[in-house]
Amino acid sequence: MSAITVRDLRKQFRYAKSGRGLRNLIAPQYTNIDALGGISFTIAPGERVALIGPNGAGKSTTLKILTGILLPSGGNATVLGLTPWQDRMALARRIGVVFGQRPQLWSELPVRQSFALLRRIYAQDAAPFATRLDALSERFDLAPLMAQPVNRLSLGQRMRCEVVASLLHKPDVLFLDEPTIGLDITAKTTIRDLINAQAQSDGLTVVLTSHDTRDIELVCERVIVVNAGRIVVDQATETLRRRFLARKLVTLRSAAPAITLDLPGVSARPAEPHIAMLDVDTRIARIDSVVAAALSLGGIEDITIEDPPMEEVIHEIYAAASAR
Numbered sequence: 001m002s003a004i005t006v007r008d009l010r011k012q013f014r015y016a017k018s019g020r021g022l023r024n025l026i027a028p029q030y031t032n033i034d035a036l037g038g039i040s041f042t043i044a045p046g047e048r049v050a051l052i053g054p055n056g057a058g059k060s061t062t063l064k065i066l067t068g069i070l071l072p073s074g075g076n077a078t079v080l081g082l083t084p085w086q087d088r089m090a091l092a093r094r095i096g097v098v099f100g101q102r103p104q105l106w107s108e109l110p111v112r113q114s115f116a117l118l119r120r121i122y123a124q125d126a127a128p129f130a131t132r133l134d135a136l137s138e139r140f141d142l143a144p145l146m147a148q149p150v151n152r153l154s155l156g157q158r159m160r161c162e163v164v165a166s167l168l169h170k171p172d173v174l175f176l177d178e179p180t181i182g183l184d185i186t187a188k189t190t191i192r193d194l195i196n197a198q199a200q201s202d203g204l205t206v207v208l209t210s211h212d213t214r215d216i217e218l219v220c221e222r223v224i225v226v227n228a229g230r231i232v233v234d235q236a237t238e239t240l241r242r243r244f245l246a247r248k249l250v251t252l253r254s255a256a257p258a259i260t261l262d263l264p265g266v267s268a269r270p271a272e273p274h275i276a277m278l279d280v281d282t283r284i285a286r287i288d289s290v291v292a293a294a295l296s297l298g299g300i301e302d303i304t305i306e307d308p309p310m311e312e313v314i315h316e317i318y319a320a321a322s323a324r
Contacts, residue, residue, distance in 0.1 A: 001309045003205040004043040005065065009230075011036040011061050018310055019087035025033060035061045037161035045172075048199055048206040050216040050237070053226035054314055059209040060294040062226070063175050066207070067097050080172055092181075093122060096166030100178035103158065104165055107151040111142065111161050114150060115168060122169040124127065129168065140194055156187030163191065164242035174181060180215055192218045212308040213245055225317050233317050244281045244316050249306045252276040266290060292311055 013035055016028045036058045043049050051059050064070040066077060068084035068091055077084060082091045097104075119129045137143055140160045142213040150158060159179060163280040166174060179195065196219050199206050208220055216223060216237060223240045224235040233240070249269075252259060257273045265284025269277040280290055287305060294300055 001081065002042040002078075003045040003047070004041075004078070004207070006042070006062075006066075006075070006077045007040050008038045009036055009062070009065065009072055009077050010034070010038050011058070011070065012073040017265075020310035035227050036065075036072070036075075039229070039231050039281065040075075040227065041224055041231065041234060043205060045205055046203045047222060048196075048204075048220045049208070050220035050223045051207060051209045051226060052211075052216065052223060056228075057226045058229040058267070059226055060177055061209065061229075063097075063177050063209060067095060067175055068092070074284070077123070089301040093169065094168070094172050096116050096174045098159075098162050098166045098174075098176045098179050100176075100181040101160060103150070104234075105158070105161060106304065107148045108149055110147050110149055112146040113323075114161075115165065118165055118168055124169055129203060132168060132170060133164075136167060136198075139195075141197065156183050156190065159183060159187070159191055160194070163195060163198075167202075167311075170202070171204070173207070174199065176206065176208045176210075178210055179208070180210065180212055188212065188214065193195060197234075198237055213313060217241060217245060218258035225314065227314075239315075243314050245307070246281060247308050248280045248282055248287055249308050250278040250280055250287070250294075250303075251304045252278070252294050252300055255301060256299075259294070259297055261293055263290060263293060294299065 007108065007196065011034075014030050015033060016030055034318065038311060039062070050195070051062060053059055063324050064082055065072050068088035071085045079091060080094050086090055091290065105111070105277070109117075115133060119126070137146070142161060144159065145153060145157055150161065155160065163179065174193070176301055180191050183191065192215060195206070198204065208215060210216060221237050223233070223235055224231055252275070253279070253285050254274055256278065260275050263276060263285055265280045265281040268278060271277045272321060280287060294303065
């Protein structure tokens with residue numbers, strides 16, 4: 001049996017049209033917007049899936065329906081054999097949820113007391129809960145944070161605690177909506193590694209939304225791309241990586257106003273004086289070879305290597321889908 005099944009899922013929001021005057025107050029005009037236009041997919045138990053797309057594509061709406069927060073306008077969905085919007089209480093005991101910008105911990109309470117409250121909410125027995133909390137605390141390095149109020153934690157520390165909070169009742173499915181948003185590189189790496197390790201050790205089914213390509217590459221084995229409420233691509237991450245995630249953006253800061261690298265697989269973007277921005281196709285040019293060639297020119301003051309923005313990756317995916 002599938003962990004998650006979605007069939008022709010639809011969600012329509014109704015908005016009042018903006019306008020002035022007494023007529024608009026007495027008889028307002030409404031417009032309907034389709035957030036989901038009929039999407040279908042299945043996710044197997046233990047599968048780790050990324051749900052990506054531009055802002056407004058329907059990613060968060062899908063997660064909110066699958067967690068029972070929103071009622072769909074049409075279609076069907078089951079999570080662990082339960083209908084989310086009909087079986088919210090039963091489902092809540094079997095899923096974990098992390099919304100990157102919506103904390104579930106109590107800001108004024110120490111971390112340990114927040115966890116204790118969650119034990120009561122999920123009706124967990126004290127002894128097995130304590131054992132699991134100790135194991136998760138050790139894996140996520142939470143011991144130094146337990147006595148601190150949540151509102152005194154850094155964002156990275158709080159997100160580690162949020163992930164642990166979602167795992168304390170040992171869920172079968174973990175929903176993650178932008179879990180690394182706003183984090184620095186080190187904190188992002190920590191969160192990804194911990195989520196990935198925990199998912200693999202517990203056999204968790206994971207559904208992740210993110211605008212960060214590294215979240216997708218390092219955590220998920222499959223990617224579903226949504227645009228305007230519809231699925232445009234559903235592929236293995238490795239397939240998507242070979243087609244669309246094989247580029248890096250190398251930025252060079254130089255003493256000279258301009259530098260030129262003429263290498264196969266390397267193209268320059270428009271940039272300011274003393275800055276060179278290079279698109280590198282890693283299937284053709286190795287990053288270390290590009291960096292070595294740049295350094296051989298002399299006068300290089302700084303080098304950064306980044307993934308292309310997710311918006312660019314998604315644009316390429318859409319272009320490829322439209323060309324079929």
